[in-house]
Amino acid sequence: MNAQILIDAVVRQTMVLIAQLSTADGTRSPLSHVADEVFMGLVRELESQGVGKKVIADMFGIALRSYQQKVQRLSESATRRGVTLWSAVHSFLEERASATRAEVLEHFDHDEELKVRSILSDLVESGLVCRSGRGQETSYRLATAEELEQLGTAASTDAEATNAALVWVHVYRGSPLRKTRLAEILPLPEAALEAALQRLAREERIRIEERPDGTYCTTEHCLIPVGEAAGWEAAVIDHHRAVLSALAAKLVSGKHVAAAADEVGGTTWSFDLWPGHPREKEVRRLLAALREQVVPLWNEVAEYNREHRPAQTYRVTVYCGQYLVTEGDEP
Helix, strand or coil: CCHHHHHHHHHHHHHHHHHHHHCHHHCCCCCCCHHHHHHHHHHHHHHHCCCCHHHHHHHHCCCHHHHHHHHHHHHCCCCCCCCCHHHHHHHHHHCCCCEEHHHHHHHCCCCCHHHHHHHHHHHHHCCCEEEECCHHHCEEEECCHHHHHHHCCCCCCCHHHHHHHHHHHHHHHHCCEEHHHHHHHCCCCHHHHHHHHHHHHHCCCCEEEEECCEEEEECCCCCCCCCCHHHHHHHHHHHHHHHHHHHHHHHHCCCCCCCCCCCCCCCCCCCCCCCCCCCHHHHHCHHHHHHHHHHHHHHHHHHHHHHHCCCCCCCCCCCCCCCCCCCCCCC
Protein backbone atom coordinates (compact mmCIF):
# COMPACT_ATOMS: atom_id res chain seq x y z
CA MET A 1 0.00 0.00 0.00
CA ASN A 2 1.32 3.45 -0.95
CA ALA A 3 0.09 5.48 2.04
CA GLN A 4 1.43 8.81 0.76
CA ILE A 5 -0.57 8.62 -2.47
CA LEU A 6 -3.72 7.79 -0.49
CA ILE A 7 -3.14 10.64 1.97
CA ASP A 8 -2.55 13.19 -0.80
CA ALA A 9 -5.68 12.11 -2.68
CA VAL A 10 -7.88 12.18 0.44
CA VAL A 11 -6.59 15.66 1.34
CA ARG A 12 -7.30 16.98 -2.17
CA GLN A 13 -10.82 15.57 -2.20
CA THR A 14 -11.51 16.89 1.30
CA MET A 15 -10.34 20.37 0.26
CA VAL A 16 -12.83 20.29 -2.62
CA LEU A 17 -15.63 19.50 -0.18
CA ILE A 18 -14.54 22.26 2.23
CA ALA A 19 -14.36 24.79 -0.61
CA GLN A 20 -17.86 23.87 -1.79
CA LEU A 21 -19.28 24.03 1.74
CA SER A 22 -17.67 27.43 2.35
CA THR A 23 -19.47 28.93 -0.65
CA ALA A 24 -22.78 27.06 -0.43
CA ASP A 25 -25.99 29.12 -0.72
CA GLY A 26 -23.98 32.17 -1.76
CA THR A 27 -22.23 32.53 1.61
CA ARG A 28 -18.50 33.08 2.12
CA SER A 29 -17.64 31.22 5.30
CA PRO A 30 -14.40 32.22 7.10
CA LEU A 31 -11.61 29.65 6.78
CA SER A 32 -8.70 31.15 8.73
CA HIS A 33 -9.07 28.53 11.49
CA VAL A 34 -9.11 25.49 9.18
CA ALA A 35 -5.33 24.88 9.14
CA ASP A 36 -5.25 24.94 12.95
CA GLU A 37 -8.23 22.56 13.15
CA VAL A 38 -6.51 20.13 10.77
CA PHE A 39 -3.30 20.23 12.81
CA MET A 40 -5.04 19.67 16.16
CA GLY A 41 -7.29 16.96 14.72
CA LEU A 42 -4.28 15.04 13.43
CA VAL A 43 -2.47 15.47 16.74
CA ARG A 44 -5.44 14.13 18.75
CA GLU A 45 -5.90 11.11 16.50
CA LEU A 46 -2.21 10.24 16.42
CA GLU A 47 -2.00 10.50 20.22
CA SER A 48 -5.10 8.29 20.56
CA GLN A 49 -3.25 5.65 18.53
CA GLY A 50 -0.38 5.72 21.02
CA VAL A 51 2.09 7.66 18.86
CA GLY A 52 4.58 9.60 21.02
CA LYS A 53 5.03 13.38 20.89
CA LYS A 54 8.57 13.13 19.52
CA VAL A 55 7.41 10.91 16.67
CA ILE A 56 4.45 13.19 15.90
CA ALA A 57 6.76 16.21 15.82
CA ASP A 58 9.02 14.34 13.37
CA MET A 59 6.01 13.48 11.19
CA PHE A 60 5.18 17.19 10.95
CA GLY A 61 8.83 18.02 10.32
CA ILE A 62 9.23 20.33 13.33
CA ALA A 63 11.30 20.28 16.51
CA LEU A 64 9.73 18.76 19.61
CA ARG A 65 9.74 22.07 21.52
CA SER A 66 8.12 23.93 18.61
CA TYR A 67 5.51 21.17 18.36
CA GLN A 68 4.70 21.38 22.07
CA GLN A 69 4.41 25.16 21.94
CA LYS A 70 2.08 25.00 18.94
CA VAL A 71 -0.17 22.39 20.56
CA GLN A 72 -0.35 24.49 23.73
CA ARG A 73 -1.19 27.65 21.77
CA LEU A 74 -3.94 26.00 19.75
CA SER A 75 -5.41 23.87 22.55
CA GLU A 76 -6.47 26.69 24.81
CA SER A 77 -6.35 30.41 25.39
CA ALA A 78 -3.34 31.59 27.38
CA THR A 79 -5.68 34.08 29.08
CA ARG A 80 -8.55 31.73 29.94
CA ARG A 81 -7.30 28.20 30.58
CA GLY A 82 -9.36 25.17 29.67
CA VAL A 83 -11.14 26.62 26.61
CA THR A 84 -10.05 27.38 23.06
CA LEU A 85 -9.20 30.98 22.19
CA TRP A 86 -12.22 31.12 19.84
CA SER A 87 -14.56 30.12 22.68
CA ALA A 88 -12.83 32.49 25.10
CA VAL A 89 -13.27 35.49 22.78
CA HIS A 90 -16.90 34.61 22.09
CA SER A 91 -17.61 34.19 25.82
CA PHE A 92 -15.88 37.51 26.58
CA LEU A 93 -18.24 39.33 24.18
CA GLU A 94 -21.19 37.32 25.46
CA GLU A 95 -20.59 38.62 28.99
CA ARG A 96 -20.92 42.32 28.06
CA ALA A 97 -23.09 44.56 25.92
CA SER A 98 -20.12 45.50 23.69
CA ALA A 99 -16.35 45.83 23.75
CA THR A 100 -13.84 47.81 21.70
CA ARG A 101 -11.02 46.12 19.84
CA ALA A 102 -8.57 47.71 22.31
CA GLU A 103 -10.49 46.21 25.24
CA VAL A 104 -10.53 42.76 23.65
CA LEU A 105 -6.80 42.85 22.87
CA GLU A 106 -6.02 44.12 26.36
CA HIS A 107 -8.05 41.32 27.96
CA PHE A 108 -6.28 38.69 25.83
CA ASP A 109 -2.82 40.23 26.12
CA HIS A 110 -1.30 36.81 26.89
CA ASP A 111 -2.47 35.47 23.52
CA GLU A 112 -1.05 36.32 20.11
CA GLU A 113 -2.59 39.60 18.90
CA LEU A 114 -2.76 38.38 15.29
CA LYS A 115 -4.68 35.29 16.42
CA VAL A 116 -7.17 37.35 18.45
CA ARG A 117 -7.71 39.74 15.52
CA SER A 118 -8.25 36.78 13.20
CA ILE A 119 -10.88 35.29 15.52
CA LEU A 120 -12.69 38.63 15.75
CA SER A 121 -12.76 38.79 11.95
CA ASP A 122 -14.07 35.20 11.80
CA LEU A 123 -16.85 36.00 14.27
CA VAL A 124 -17.86 39.07 12.26
CA GLU A 125 -17.69 37.29 8.89
CA SER A 126 -19.77 34.40 10.20
CA GLY A 127 -22.44 36.84 11.43
CA LEU A 128 -22.17 35.85 15.09
CA VAL A 129 -20.73 39.25 16.03
CA CYS A 130 -21.53 42.76 14.77
CA ARG A 131 -18.80 45.39 14.26
CA SER A 132 -18.97 49.18 14.17
CA GLY A 133 -16.43 52.03 14.22
CA ARG A 134 -12.84 52.09 13.02
CA GLY A 135 -9.31 51.37 14.29
CA GLN A 136 -8.76 50.62 17.95
CA GLU A 137 -12.17 52.11 18.72
CA THR A 138 -13.87 49.47 16.60
CA SER A 139 -16.68 48.06 18.73
CA TYR A 140 -17.89 44.44 18.82
CA ARG A 141 -21.10 42.93 20.19
CA LEU A 142 -22.94 39.64 19.79
CA ALA A 143 -25.56 39.69 17.04
CA THR A 144 -29.19 39.54 18.14
CA ALA A 145 -31.49 36.71 17.06
CA GLU A 146 -33.16 39.06 14.58
CA GLU A 147 -29.82 40.07 13.06
CA LEU A 148 -28.75 36.45 12.77
CA GLU A 149 -32.01 35.70 10.95
CA GLN A 150 -31.47 38.59 8.51
CA LEU A 151 -27.88 37.59 7.82
CA GLY A 152 -28.86 33.98 7.24
CA THR A 153 -26.66 32.77 10.10
CA ALA A 154 -29.67 31.46 11.98
CA ALA A 155 -31.36 28.80 9.89
CA SER A 156 -34.86 29.74 8.85
CA THR A 157 -36.10 26.51 10.39
CA ASP A 158 -34.78 26.65 13.95
CA ALA A 159 -31.18 27.28 15.00
CA GLU A 160 -31.73 25.42 18.28
CA ALA A 161 -33.11 22.39 16.43
CA THR A 162 -30.09 22.43 14.11
CA ASN A 163 -27.69 22.55 17.07
CA ALA A 164 -29.60 19.76 18.80
CA ALA A 165 -29.35 17.54 15.70
CA LEU A 166 -25.60 18.16 15.46
CA VAL A 167 -25.09 17.35 19.15
CA TRP A 168 -27.27 14.23 18.90
CA VAL A 169 -25.23 12.80 16.03
CA HIS A 170 -21.92 13.40 17.85
CA VAL A 171 -23.22 11.88 21.10
CA TYR A 172 -24.54 8.81 19.27
CA ARG A 173 -21.26 8.18 17.47
CA GLY A 174 -19.18 8.62 20.64
CA SER A 175 -21.57 7.36 23.34
CA PRO A 176 -20.75 7.49 26.16
CA LEU A 177 -19.16 10.86 25.34
CA ARG A 178 -17.62 13.12 27.97
CA LYS A 179 -19.17 16.60 27.87
CA THR A 180 -15.79 18.31 27.75
CA ARG A 181 -14.81 16.18 24.74
CA LEU A 182 -18.08 17.08 23.02
CA ALA A 183 -17.25 20.77 23.48
CA GLU A 184 -13.87 20.18 21.82
CA ILE A 185 -15.16 18.43 18.71
CA LEU A 186 -18.27 20.59 18.26
CA PRO A 187 -17.24 24.26 18.64
CA LEU A 188 -20.62 25.74 19.55
CA PRO A 189 -20.81 28.65 22.01
CA GLU A 190 -21.08 27.31 25.54
CA ALA A 191 -24.65 28.56 26.00
CA ALA A 192 -25.78 27.05 22.67
CA LEU A 193 -24.20 23.67 23.50
CA GLU A 194 -25.82 23.60 26.93
CA ALA A 195 -29.22 24.53 25.44
CA ALA A 196 -28.92 21.74 22.87
CA LEU A 197 -28.00 19.17 25.54
CA GLN A 198 -30.88 20.18 27.79
CA ARG A 199 -33.31 20.06 24.87
CA LEU A 200 -32.16 16.56 23.89
CA ALA A 201 -32.38 15.39 27.50
CA ARG A 202 -35.92 16.79 27.89
CA GLU A 203 -37.01 15.03 24.71
CA GLU A 204 -35.35 11.81 26.00
CA ARG A 205 -33.10 11.56 22.98
CA ILE A 206 -29.97 11.51 25.16
CA ARG A 207 -29.14 11.01 28.84
CA ILE A 208 -26.77 13.20 30.84
CA GLU A 209 -24.94 11.22 33.50
CA GLU A 210 -22.68 12.43 36.30
CA ARG A 211 -19.75 10.05 36.79
CA PRO A 212 -16.72 10.20 39.07
CA ASP A 213 -14.52 11.42 36.21
CA GLY A 214 -16.95 13.96 34.75
CA THR A 215 -20.27 14.53 32.97
CA TYR A 216 -21.12 12.10 30.16
CA CYS A 217 -23.76 12.10 27.43
CA THR A 218 -25.18 8.79 26.21
CA THR A 219 -27.75 7.53 23.73
CA GLU A 220 -28.55 4.28 21.92
CA HIS A 221 -30.19 5.74 18.83
CA CYS A 222 -30.14 8.71 16.48
CA LEU A 223 -32.56 9.31 13.60
CA ILE A 224 -32.60 12.41 11.38
CA PRO A 225 -35.80 11.96 9.30
CA VAL A 226 -35.62 12.40 5.54
CA GLY A 227 -36.80 15.89 4.63
CA GLU A 228 -36.10 17.51 8.02
CA ALA A 229 -34.26 20.74 7.20
CA ALA A 230 -33.00 21.30 10.74
CA GLY A 231 -31.00 18.09 10.58
CA TRP A 232 -29.35 18.64 7.20
CA GLU A 233 -25.97 19.66 8.62
CA ALA A 234 -26.00 16.74 11.05
CA ALA A 235 -26.90 14.32 8.25
CA VAL A 236 -24.00 15.57 6.10
CA ILE A 237 -21.55 15.17 8.99
CA ASP A 238 -22.86 11.71 9.82
CA HIS A 239 -22.69 10.50 6.21
CA HIS A 240 -19.17 11.88 5.77
CA ARG A 241 -18.08 10.22 9.01
CA ALA A 242 -19.61 6.89 7.92
CA VAL A 243 -17.73 6.91 4.62
CA LEU A 244 -14.40 7.74 6.26
CA SER A 245 -14.95 5.26 9.11
CA ALA A 246 -15.66 2.46 6.64
CA LEU A 247 -12.45 3.25 4.76
CA ALA A 248 -10.48 3.38 8.03
CA ALA A 249 -11.99 0.09 9.24
CA LYS A 250 -10.99 -1.60 5.99
CA LEU A 251 -7.51 -0.11 6.24
CA VAL A 252 -6.78 -1.23 9.81
CA SER A 253 -8.19 -4.70 9.12
CA GLY A 254 -5.14 -5.36 6.94
CA LYS A 255 -7.30 -6.54 4.02
CA HIS A 256 -6.54 -4.26 1.09
CA VAL A 257 -8.64 -6.17 -1.42
CA ALA A 258 -12.41 -6.58 -1.61
CA ALA A 259 -14.27 -9.89 -1.42
CA ALA A 260 -17.89 -10.61 -2.29
CA ALA A 261 -18.76 -11.66 1.27
CA ASP A 262 -17.07 -8.68 3.01
CA GLU A 263 -19.02 -7.09 5.88
CA VAL A 264 -16.60 -4.15 6.15
CA GLY A 265 -15.81 -1.75 3.34
CA GLY A 266 -17.65 -0.08 0.48
CA THR A 267 -18.34 -0.45 -3.21
CA THR A 268 -18.83 2.22 -5.85
CA TRP A 269 -20.63 1.73 -9.16
CA SER A 270 -21.03 4.35 -11.90
CA PHE A 271 -23.70 3.90 -14.58
CA ASP A 272 -23.45 5.61 -17.99
CA LEU A 273 -27.00 6.57 -19.01
CA TRP A 274 -28.90 8.77 -21.45
CA PRO A 275 -32.53 9.83 -21.85
CA GLY A 276 -34.54 6.85 -23.02
CA HIS A 277 -32.09 4.21 -21.77
CA PRO A 278 -34.14 1.06 -20.93
CA ARG A 279 -32.77 0.94 -17.34
CA GLU A 280 -32.59 4.73 -16.73
CA LYS A 281 -35.50 4.96 -14.26
CA GLU A 282 -34.39 1.85 -12.40
CA VAL A 283 -30.86 3.18 -11.87
CA ARG A 284 -31.95 6.71 -10.91
CA ARG A 285 -34.33 5.28 -8.33
CA LEU A 286 -31.67 3.24 -6.53
CA LEU A 287 -31.25 5.67 -3.61
CA ALA A 288 -34.99 5.83 -2.96
CA ALA A 289 -35.26 2.03 -3.26
CA LEU A 290 -32.45 1.50 -0.74
CA ARG A 291 -34.10 3.90 1.72
CA GLU A 292 -37.42 2.09 1.31
CA GLN A 293 -35.67 -1.16 2.18
CA VAL A 294 -33.47 0.08 5.05
CA VAL A 295 -35.82 2.45 6.96
CA PRO A 296 -38.42 -0.21 7.90
CA LEU A 297 -35.62 -2.59 8.95
CA TRP A 298 -34.03 0.15 11.09
CA ASN A 299 -37.40 0.87 12.74
CA GLU A 300 -37.97 -2.81 13.50
CA VAL A 301 -34.50 -3.22 15.01
CA ALA A 302 -34.89 -0.04 17.11
CA GLU A 303 -38.32 -1.14 18.36
CA TYR A 304 -37.04 -4.60 19.34
CA ASN A 305 -33.97 -3.11 21.07
CA ARG A 306 -36.11 -0.93 23.34
CA GLU A 307 -37.38 -4.06 25.10
CA HIS A 308 -34.59 -6.62 24.63
CA ARG A 309 -31.26 -4.76 24.65
CA PRO A 310 -28.47 -6.85 26.33
CA ALA A 311 -25.44 -5.38 28.11
CA GLN A 312 -23.04 -6.18 25.24
CA THR A 313 -23.86 -5.05 21.71
CA TYR A 314 -22.08 -4.20 18.47
CA ARG A 315 -23.02 -1.68 15.76
CA VAL A 316 -23.31 -2.10 12.00
CA THR A 317 -23.24 1.19 10.05
CA VAL A 318 -24.57 1.23 6.48
CA TYR A 319 -24.33 4.29 4.25
CA CYS A 320 -25.50 4.97 0.71
CA GLY A 321 -25.19 7.96 -1.57
CA GLN A 322 -25.95 8.93 -5.15
CA TYR A 323 -25.26 11.87 -7.42
CA LEU A 324 -25.74 12.75 -11.08
CA VAL A 325 -23.31 14.68 -13.31
CA THR A 326 -23.35 15.48 -16.98
CA GLU A 327 -20.37 14.44 -19.10
CA GLY A 328 -17.39 16.73 -18.53
CA ASP A 329 -18.66 18.03 -15.16
CA GLU A 330 -17.27 15.23 -12.97
CA PRO A 331 -16.14 16.82 -9.65
